[in-house]
Amino acid sequence: MKKSTQWFRHFIAQSCRFSFLFLLSFPVLSVALYAQNSKPVFTVIPLGVKGGGDESNLSSYLVAPAGDSNFICLDAGTVRAGIQYAIKKGIFKATPDYVLQNSIRAYFISHPHLDHLAGLVINSPDDNSKPIYGLSFCLSTLADKYFSWKSWANFTDRGESPQLKKYTLQEMTIGDFYKIDKTSMQVAAFPLSHSTPQESTAFLVKHDDGYLLYLGDTGADSIEKSTRLSDLWKTVGPLVASKQLKAVFIEVSFSNDQKTEQLFGHLTPDLLMKELTRLADFSGGNAFLKHLPVVITHQKPGGDRERKIKAELHRANTSGVRLIFPEQASPIQL
Structure with missing residues (x-):
């Protein structure tokens, strides 16, 4: 497919029965005013936004350059249900299988908890070949615990035999950018703390001169006895100062009345705002x-x-x- 700068893209594949249409003219939440007079750099389609309680609406975000229809999927707690809802809302005009196979070019999994990868696993029989990116701890768990013949068919190229090799597990080196095949995006990974000894990952997505930061589950440095968020803020602070960072996707799982010992590596509103103060320190101030x-x-x-x-x-x-409080299948332009 050719990249278009129009507000919509229309692609007809003669070898397929279905056409695919990604409608950027569909009503979206646009937040491009962050950088005055700038055009949107990214389009995000949330396939799921919750942190539990509803298996049809769990963490999963499709990201593509604005005007493009080649997405990466940041976490994959919910996949098919989100695609179906997006089809119902007119965002995609194709079957769920067609969108699954032809629009998602790669998965990026922040950590191996079910609410962040269940949709990937359960839909793997209907998916096609593509990479799954992540840090070593995450991919090891995927291969050893999920894509093992004890729990599910091994659709990966690692672990128990036979390896069906539909998915290529791509281990990322911290801080290095990886160019994603069939897209014009690059992605780097950074470690997060998610209730010791659990770990998680932040993904920094780059397209042209614009960036988007997505954090998987994370606790606050002050509670996790860690510097991982501070290290991340130090990395992206210059991008905030230069207005190149278009958005931060970050969790707030609980309200402020949640007891510290029951946070289990998550944030509250007060904890998030304290972390954003640290980000401001590395960005030149609140301004x-x-x-x-x-x-x-x-x-x-x-x-x-x-x-x-x-x-x-x-x-x-x-x-x-x-x-911004995202809603399932409601696109966001950044």
């Missing part, structure tokens, strides 16, 4: 964070928790970041 899109992921349903999280975030937002 550089003003209007930076911060997309709140992985809220855990339960009672009125989501309402409380939203209210607490708005009250504590002294840096003036642009808080």
Whole structure:
């Protein structure tokens, strides 16, 4: 398919019965005002946004350059259900299998918890060949625990025999950018702490001169006794200062009343805002964070928790970041 700068792309494959249409003219949440007079660099389609409680709406985000239809999938807790909802809303015009096979070019899995990879595993029989990227700890668990013949067919090129080799497990080196085949994006990985001894990953996506930062589950440095978030903020701080970082996707799983010993490597609104203060320190001050899109992921349903999280975030937002609460199958332009 050829890349288009138009607001929509129409692709007809003569070898397929179905056409695929990704509608950038479909109503989207646009936050491109962060950098005045700039055009959107990325389009994000959330396939799932929650941190549990609904297997049809778990962490999974399709990312492509604006105007393109070659996506990477950042985490894959929910895949098919999100695609089906996007089809129902008119974002994709094709079958779910066609979108699965022809629109997702690679997976990036932050950590091997089921709410971040169940959709990938369960849909693997209908998927086609593509890479799964991640840090060593994540890919090892994928091969040893999930794509083993004890729990599921081994669709990867690692682990138990026979290896069906549909998926190539691509181990990433921390901080190095990897060019993603069939896309115009590059991605680098950075480690996160997710309740010792658990680990997680942040992915920094690059297209042209623009960047998007996606964090898997993470605890605050102060609680995790870690410097991993601080190290990440130091890396991306210059990109914030130069307005090249178009958005930060970061979790807030619990409201502020969650007990520290029951956070299990997650953030609250107060903890997030303290971390953003550290990001400001590496970016030149709060003035550089003003209007930076911060997309709140992985809220855990339960009672009125989501309402409380939203209210607490708005009250504590002294840096003036642009808080975004994503919805399943509602595209975001950044």
